[in-house]
Amino acid sequence: MAVRHYTLDFKLSAPADIPSTVRAVQCIFQEQEMTETIHDTEGHGYLATFIGKNGRFAVLRMHSHGLMTFDLQSCEGDDAAQVDNLLNALEKKMKTLCHGNIKQIKRLPALRRGDKVDRYWPTADGRLVEYDIDEVVYEEDSAYQNIKILHSRQFGNILILNGDVNLAESDLVYTQAIMGSGKESYAGKEVLILGGGDGGILCEVVKLKPKMITMVEIDQLVIDGCRKHMRKTCGNVLDNLKGDCYEVLVEDCVPVLKKFAQEGRTFDYVINDLTAVPISTAPEEGSPLFQTPTWEFLRLILDLSIKVLRPTGRYFTQGNCANLTEALRQYEELLGRLSCPVGFSKEVVCVPSYMELWVFYTVWKK
């Protein structure tokens, strides 16, 4: 069962005469054999609902200040051409009735509600965007998160963790940005990747002949899904958890970082590709599956990462969408309050599947 929800809105320069407009458009619904109910809005304009065959349902509202909104819900299996005709008839009638008085007509692509494949994955700054998704390729609930891999016609497969678009096969530019946008030399270097379960960073760094890459990803089910369905991103690097120059530890990165720090183990590059919302199991020893507040978690990861970073090293991370200026400001303030003083630079990047510009940070020890 799925519903298509059509909207058709008219903005008028001057308020319309409600009774005559209503009379004129009513015949459209009568022709479609829709049953009308007029509601008492207690002075908030005209409101009528219409029930038609096949479960069709419409709402016609005339607000007092010259806005008329129309909603049409049509159930799966309904005659789409007939629905289109109804909308066309209403648009045509309104144009005739209010010619010269219409400032704007807005007919949006229909909302798809209750579809088997969900196409709406809002941006980080809260905007509604519809993706060209046609298939659920992989879906699992791990101990840490809901994991989806969905197929987009233009972006290829997209990894979505807890409802957040993480990475699509089209998004090499994300991986390049979080590796320093081609300005670094990884040859012979030691690299630590935090998270990165899609294998994108691992795959690209391996090509650059580093001495050793250690990747710490908490979620085996992310690795499993991406190894199978994100091969344009990860190539074959996830086929084995150990390669000539890399090792993947399927562990929570917090205790691993602490251990590295204690042992004095350091890296030339630390790449933090953790999800925005932390899923660490152990911010404090012994507390299982405890979620620290985001900012404390970010600070913990940053402090530990800087501890294991060589004096000449670079720490890379994705920040946030460009529009969340307050969150970006807070993050930069946090960078100024670390145990070890650091400098930083940032870059704004257009990641194809994100539908919004994204900020990446480079951090170094002062």
Place this chain on the structure above:
Amino acid sequence: MAVRHYTLDFKLSAPADIPSTVRAVQCIFQEQEMTETIHDTEGHGYLATFIGKNGRFAVLRMHSHGLMTFDLQSCEGDDAAQVDNLLNALEKKMKTLCHGNIKQIKRLPALRRGDKVDRYWPTADGRLVEYDIDEVVYEEDSAYQNIKILHSRQFGNILILNGDVNLAESDLVYTQAIMGSGKESYAGKEVLILGGGDGGILCEVVKLKPKMITMVEIDQLVIDGCRKHMRKTCGNVLDNLKGDCYEVLVEDCVPVLKKFAQEGRTFDYVINDLTAVPISTAPEEGSPLFQTPTWEFLRLILDLSIKVLRPTGRYFTQGNCANLTEALRQYEELLGRLSCPVGFSKEVVCVPSYMELWVFYTVWKK
């Protein structure tokens, strides 16, 4: 007057018991003093509408196959926190009622209907996308088209012609792609730009020290708007219609192309930046403001452009969004049927403000 339209949908694994679910959620609307009307859907599930204070209006629908949809329309000036509480209460109640039976809960960012500034500019492949637009910077109806320049927080100002997103100040990559993505040498060359009223191509080619650029843009009002409001795109090149190495003809390009072809005038580069839907005034001499069908127009422009292209020259154009594969196929077929045989290559580019991948073509004489 503007309306926020909230949706909150529940997908259940098994159909819920409608009477008991309805009884359980009704109290939420009673608490909000909303007046209920139950509608006869003739066997298409349960449907109730609710009218509340301040013109608030809600629709609760329980479809027979385990989909429950909820709509809430709230008028400008309504208490947003109260509306949020209502949605939260419904979500919480449903979670309690149907725990374990809920497959998905979907709450989309509210649709903004009748707003002063329109944020919805669907993609070329027909998807609903909301932009972060906060201001109408420029709006004119010229003899040829509706011209809007809208401000986006992340993309800067965006030029929208007849409802199609044309170019934003963030979209240098569009200009680079339609100039051959940095693989061409423009120094000392003669260049013809068709359209391009935003000044982006002109501005970038001027920097490369060509011998002469001729730009033919039909719409003075596009030039006027962009000169003022798209300066990150056009710099100062539109301040004068003539510069050291360029000339802008404010004319329909079809007769100009015909004249050039007759005179035997040729160019090293022809860059076709015309809008997808043609607005030529004169496909045939003497027929004012006549719109030829798109494909015929495209063929006309292509044939004339190839005529004025030097044997070693390059013709660049934007094609279409990557998802409109049938339109792209037809265009490529058209390239095979020109008066003069041509070869072509294409490139898929992510233009930030487009929210979809875009195809660009390079065409040359065989």
